[in-house]
Amino acid sequence: MIVWDDSYSVNHAELDGQHKKWLEMINELLARLEKNGGDCPDISHETLTAMLQYARQHFMGEEKYMREIGYPETVAHIRSHNEFYGQVSSRLLAAEGGRRVPAADLLRFMRGWLLEHILDEDKKFSLHAARGV
Ligand SMILES: [Fe+2]
Numbered sequence: 156m157i158v159w160d161d162s163y164s165v166n167h168a169e170l171d172g173q174h175k176k177w178l179e180m181i182n183e184l185l186a187r188l189e190k191n192g193g194d195c196p197d198i199s200h201e202t203l204t205a206m207l208q209y210a211r212q213h214f215m216g217e218e219k220y221m222r223e224i225g226y227p228e229t230v231a232h233i234r235s236h237n238e239f240y241g242q243v244s245s246r247l248l249a250a251e252g253g254r255r256v257p258a259a260d261l262l263r264f265m266r267g268w269l270l271e272h273i274l275d276e277d278k279k280f281s282l283h284a285a286r287g288v
Pocket residue numbers: 217232236272276277
């Protein structure tokens with residue numbers, strides 16, 4: 156279980172709050188799945204889709220902020236968000252089409268991506284904002 160701590164902060168209360176909430180939601184769903192041996196009927200396709208929608212809303216807020224601070228790598232960062240969105244939504248579509256896409260795998264992917272993205276990419280716009288350029 157990976158828990159949010161200050162090392163993940165991007166020095167923006169609202170974005171930090173969203174990162175924290177998103178990570179907590181993923182952890183909570185994963186814990187329930189693992190406790191039930193991978194079977195937890197209320198972690199449905201709809202739940203996973205709702206989580207992806209949460210990610211989408213969060214990305215939009217982050218992208219707005221990057222534009223506001225004139226972050227020069229905004230376009231590349233948006234591409235990274237879109238790649239994530241595309242990867243997860245295509246897996247959800249595959250599940251809708253009857254292919255086996257275990258929720259635990261999808262949630263682990265989301266959590267790994269989120270943590271790596273915060274530390275590698277989000278930290279960069281945070282540093283840009285801190286420099287005030
Ligand atoms: Fe981001």
